[in-house]
Amino acid sequence: MVETLPDPSASDPERIKQELMAEAERELARRAAEESRKKSRPPADSDAETVLSGETLRVGGTSVYRVMHPASPVSAMVASALLAALAMVAGSGIGLALGFAPTAEDAYSSVGAMHDSAAGAALRSIHYQGANVLVYLSVVYVMHLIWSGFFRRPGHWIWWRALALCLLVLLFGATGQLLPMDQNAVHGTHIRLGYLAEVPVAGEALRSALLGGDEIGTATVARFYALHAIVLPALGLVLLRRFWRDARQAQASRASLLAHGLVIGLTVLLVLFLGSVSPAPLGLSGDLGEPFEDARPEWYALPLYQLLKWLPAGVMQLLGLVVLPLGAAAFLMVLPWLERVSAEPARLRWPLRLLSVAVLALCVGLGVWPLIEDVRANEGQGAGLFARHDVEHLMEALKRRNDALGHSRHEGLPDDAHRHARDIWQLAQQLREPLRRVPADERAKYPERPILVDYNLQPDGRLDDVRARRWREWVDAMEAGARRLYAANSDADQRKAREEIRKACVNCHDSYDVNDPVNPEPRRVVFVTRTVEVKPEIKPEVKPEALLFFDEAKFKGLKAAEVPGKTSTLMKRMKTCCVELLQHAELLKADKPPTRSIEQAFLDLQACSAPLPVIHDQFKKTFPYPGWKQACDDTDLALRELLKARRGDDFKARILKLGRACDTCHELNEEVDFRFSDLFK
Structure with missing residues (x-):
C-alpha cells in the first residue's frame, strides 16, 4: 500500500485534513490485516476447548499452538466442586485426628466415643461421605478431560495431575478403611493384604511392610494412620498447589463468580445431605478370630471385587488383580503420546469417547452385580450391607x-x-x-x-x-x-x-x-410337696371329666408351634415344655412363671417328640438304634397316657413315666448330662 503524503504547499487547515485522512487509512488497513490474520488462523479442535495464543510452534513440520487450561465452564465447575470436597474432607479429618488413638487396643474405642457424640458422629459422616463425593468428582473430572480431548499434548501435565488426583483419592480410601477397627475394617484389610501378597516380586515385601508383624495389630494401625494422616496429605499439598493453578486458569472462562459459589454451595449441601441420610457406619469390634462373611470393599472397588469372584484362582485371578489395573493405568498415562493438539481433526475423539462410555457401563454393571447377589444371598436373608x-x-x-x-x-x-x-x-x-x-x-x-x-x-x-x-x-x-x-x-x-x-x-x-x-x-428349682388337709365336710360330687388335668375344650383353636430344625434346640424345647407342665401342676417352683398354657405346652411337647424316630442318623455312633427306637416308643406311649391324666398324684405318676422314657435315651450317651429326675432333687 502506497501511503499518501500531505502537500507541503497546502495551507495549514488543508494539510491537517490530509494528515488525518492518512492516519485513518493506516488504521483501517491495520484492522483489515488483523481480521485477515484471524480468519486464516487454523481453528482449535472441536473436541478440545483450548485457549490458543497467536504464536505457533513448529514441531515435526506440524503447526502446534501453545495451550493453556481448557477454559470451559464444565472444567471450572468441576474444579470448584473438587476443591470444596477436598476442603470438607481435610477439615473433618483434622477434627477426627484430635480424638483418634492409633493403637489396636484403643482405635475402636476412640472411634466409638466419637461415634456416640453428636459432634463426632457429624465429623465422621462428613469425612465419610465427603470422601465418596471426592471419588465421584475425580472420576467425573477425568471423564470430562477425555471427552473434551484435553489429554493431548501440550496439555499432558494437566491430564497427568488429574490421574494423580484419582490415585491419591483411592489411596486415602484404602488406608483409611482400617482405622475404625470394626469387623468390616479388620477383615476387609486382611483380605486386601492377602491379595497384595500375591503380586509377583514385590507383593510379599509390601504386605510385610504394611502389616508390621504376623497379623493386624498396633504396628499395622500406626502405619496405616501415618500414611493416611501424614504421607498422603503431604503429597496432596504438592499436587494441590498445581491443581489450584489449573483451577484458576479454568476460572478464566465464561463462568461467573456467582456460578462458582453456587457449585461450591451445592457440593457442601450434597455432602451434608448424604451424611445425614447415610451416616458413617461402625460395626462390632474387629476380631479375626470371629467369622465374618459380610466383609465388603468400598463401592468404587466393587467392580474389581466381582471380577475376582468370577475369575478362577491362579493365573487368571492374578491377571485380573495385577495386569488389568496396571495395564489400564499405563494406557491412560501414555495417551498424550498418541495424539497432539493440531490443525487436523482429532483422530481419537470418538473412539475414546465410546471406549470411556463402555468402560463406565461395564464398571457400573460389575458394581451392581454383587449388590444383587447380596440381596438374594442366604435364602433371602441377605449378606454384606443387606444382611438380616x-x-x-x-x-x-x-x-x-x-x-x-x-x-x-x-x-x-x-x-x-x-x-x-x-x-x-x-x-x-x-x-x-x-x-x-x-x-x-x-x-x-x-x-x-x-x-x-x-x-x-x-x-x-x-x-x-x-x-x-x-x-x-x-x-x-x-x-x-x-x-x-x-x-x-x-x-x-x-x-x-x-x-x-x-x-x-x-x-x-x-x-x-x-x-x-x-x-x-x-x-435352684425347688420341688414342692403339697400337704392337703382333709376336711370333714362332704364334698359335692364332681364329674370324672372335671378332674382331668387337661381341658379338652381349650385344645380347640390351638396349634403347635413350629418344630425347630436344629436337634439341640428341639431337645431344649421339650425340656422347657416339661418344666412348664410341672409348674402348672405346682410340682416345681421356678423364678419365672410359665409362658405357655397347660394345653399349649402339651401340644408343643407332642409336636417336638414326633420327629424323634427319624433323626437317629445324626447319632449313629453314640446311640444304638434298638435302644433309641425303644425310648421313642416309650415316649410316645407316655405322652398318650399323659393326655388322660387326672389332677394330683395321677398326673405326677404319668409325667414321671415320661421322664423315665427320656432318661432311658439320655443314659445311652455319656455326653448328655441332663436327667429328668434331677428336676426333683
Whole structure:
C-alpha cells in the first residue's frame, strides 16, 4: 500500500485534513490485516476447548499452538466442586485426628466415643461421605478431560495431575478403611493384604511392610494412620498447589463468580445431605478370630471385587488383580503420546469417547452385580450391607461377648471390657428392631431360619403383645447395663453393670426355649410337696371329666408351634415344655412363671417328640438304634397316657413315666448330662 503524503504547499487547515485522512487509512488497513490474520488462523479442535495464543510452534513440520487450561465452564465447575470436597474432607479429618488413638487396643474405642457424640458422629459422616463425593468428582473430572480431548499434548501435565488426583483419592480410601477397627475394617484389610501378597516380586515385601508383624495389630494401625494422616496429605499439598493453578486458569472462562459459589454451595449441601441420610457406619469390634462373611470393599472397588469372584484362582485371578489395573493405568498415562493438539481433526475423539462410555457401563454393571447377589444371598436373608441376621446369629455373638466379660461375679473383668460392652449395646439395638409381624408366606418360606419375631408370635402368626412387651423390657435392661459398663470407671461399677447384663440374659433364657448356661451358678428349682388337709365336710360330687388335668375344650383353636430344625434346640424345647407342665401342676417352683398354657405346652411337647424316630442318623455312633427306637416308643406311649391324666398324684405318676422314657435315651450317651429326675432333687 502506497501511503499518501500531505502537500507541503497546502495551507495549514488543508494539510491537517490530509494528515488525518492518512492516519485513518493506516488504521483501517491495520484492522483489515488483523481480521485477515484471524480468519486464516487454523481453528482449535472441536473436541478440545483450548485457549490458543497467536504464536505457533513448529514441531515435526506440524503447526502446534501453545495451550493453556481448557477454559470451559464444565472444567471450572468441576474444579470448584473438587476443591470444596477436598476442603470438607481435610477439615473433618483434622477434627477426627484430635480424638483418634492409633493403637489396636484403643482405635475402636476412640472411634466409638466419637461415634456416640453428636459432634463426632457429624465429623465422621462428613469425612465419610465427603470422601465418596471426592471419588465421584475425580472420576467425573477425568471423564470430562477425555471427552473434551484435553489429554493431548501440550496439555499432558494437566491430564497427568488429574490421574494423580484419582490415585491419591483411592489411596486415602484404602488406608483409611482400617482405622475404625470394626469387623468390616479388620477383615476387609486382611483380605486386601492377602491379595497384595500375591503380586509377583514385590507383593510379599509390601504386605510385610504394611502389616508390621504376623497379623493386624498396633504396628499395622500406626502405619496405616501415618500414611493416611501424614504421607498422603503431604503429597496432596504438592499436587494441590498445581491443581489450584489449573483451577484458576479454568476460572478464566465464561463462568461467573456467582456460578462458582453456587457449585461450591451445592457440593457442601450434597455432602451434608448424604451424611445425614447415610451416616458413617461402625460395626462390632474387629476380631479375626470371629467369622465374618459380610466383609465388603468400598463401592468404587466393587467392580474389581466381582471380577475376582468370577475369575478362577491362579493365573487368571492374578491377571485380573495385577495386569488389568496396571495395564489400564499405563494406557491412560501414555495417551498424550498418541495424539497432539493440531490443525487436523482429532483422530481419537470418538473412539475414546465410546471406549470411556463402555468402560463406565461395564464398571457400573460389575458394581451392581454383587449388590444383587447380596440381596438374594442366604435364602433371602441377605449378606454384606443387606444382611438380616436371625436370632441364633445374634445370640451367638452375644454369647462370645459375655464369655469374654467373664461369668463369675468374683472374676475380674478384662481390660477391653468397654469394647465388649459397646458390642453388646449394638447387638441389643439389633435385637429390638425385628419386633414386627412376619407374613405367613415368609414364615413358610424359611422354616429352618427363624426370624427373631418368631419368638414373639402366637401359633397362628399373630404378634403376642405380652411376649413382645417382655422382650422389649429385657432388651432395654441389657442395653442399659451395657451402657453403664461402657461408661464405668471403677471395678465395682463394672462388676455391677456386668451383673445387670447377666440378669437380663437369664430372665430372657428362662422365659423362652433356651437353656444354655448364662451364669455358672445354677438356679435352684425347688420341688414342692403339697400337704392337703382333709376336711370333714362332704364334698359335692364332681364329674370324672372335671378332674382331668387337661381341658379338652381349650385344645380347640390351638396349634403347635413350629418344630425347630436344629436337634439341640428341639431337645431344649421339650425340656422347657416339661418344666412348664410341672409348674402348672405346682410340682416345681421356678423364678419365672410359665409362658405357655397347660394345653399349649402339651401340644408343643407332642409336636417336638414326633420327629424323634427319624433323626437317629445324626447319632449313629453314640446311640444304638434298638435302644433309641425303644425310648421313642416309650415316649410316645407316655405322652398318650399323659393326655388322660387326672389332677394330683395321677398326673405326677404319668409325667414321671415320661421322664423315665427320656432318661432311658439320655443314659445311652455319656455326653448328655441332663436327667429328668434331677428336676426333683
